[in-house]
Amino acid sequence: MITEIIRSYKTGAGKDQEELQSPKIVVKGSNHKISVLKTISWRIIGTIDTMIISYILTGNFTVALGIGGIEVVSKMILYYLHERAWNKITKE
Template sequence: MKEKTYRSVLKTISWRTIGTIDTILISYLVIGDLKWAMSIGGVELFTKMGLYFIHERTWNKIQLGKEKEHPIDYHI
């Protein structure tokens, strides 16, 4: 089954939201400065969103682990 581009965009946004919150929390715990943690999270949000989108679209083209769709045959 082939996924449409908008599905990949929505998956990219939802995953990066979770990932960015995680990065901000970890950065804050390590650095102890919310301003720096937000800066780090902001930069990684855009770089990793782009990388994930490219990764997702590339995997959509790879046939490994996909099953071919078969038309339904009705015999009456």
């Protein structure tokens, strides 16, 4: 039974083609705005991860928050610069 469910899921049995397509998020605007949005969303995930690891290693919630605070700013700047560099390289 499980293999039938998996096979049905993989082949899309019983579903229209439109149902099989994943939803698409369209962000209109300049490449700079898209880069900023990607930077912020990724940093939220990355900073939560950094704070959890910092707390596990130090056992101190305040230190973990401090490390996360410093890390979020530095990594957002680095990511944005990295993203813009790649955009410049791929346009040429």
